[in-house]
Amino acid sequence: MAEIRVFAVDTEICAGHGRCYALAPESFEPDDSGYAEPTGRDESGRPQTEIDQIIGTCPEEAISVASA
Numbered sequence: 001m002a003e004i005r006v007f008a009v010d011t012e013i014c015a016g017h018g019r020c021y022a023l024a025p026e027s028f029e030p031d032d033s034g035y036a037e038p039t040g041r042d043e044s045g046r047p048q049t050e051i052d053q054i055i056g057t058c059p060e061e062a063i064s065v066a067s068a
């Protein structure tokens with residue numbers, strides 16, 4: 001069974017760079033101002049390397065992930 005993860009975006013830090021929803025549009029979407037909103041639980045079973053890539057794509061380090 002794939003591990004379920006939950007992405008989070010620190011709204012105090014997000015500056016709207018948009019790299020997260022460009023890289024993983026199934027996990028993030030922009031709000032009306034271009035700031036990221038996680039879409040919910042990630043049950044895709046992505047390998048850890050992809051999770052790390054998604055977290056690392058944000059230059060503000062606003063993205064975190066937890067296991068659900």
Ligand code: F3S
Binds near residue numbers: 018060
């Ligand atoms: Fe915000 Fe970082 Fe995405 S600044 S829009 S969480 S790439």
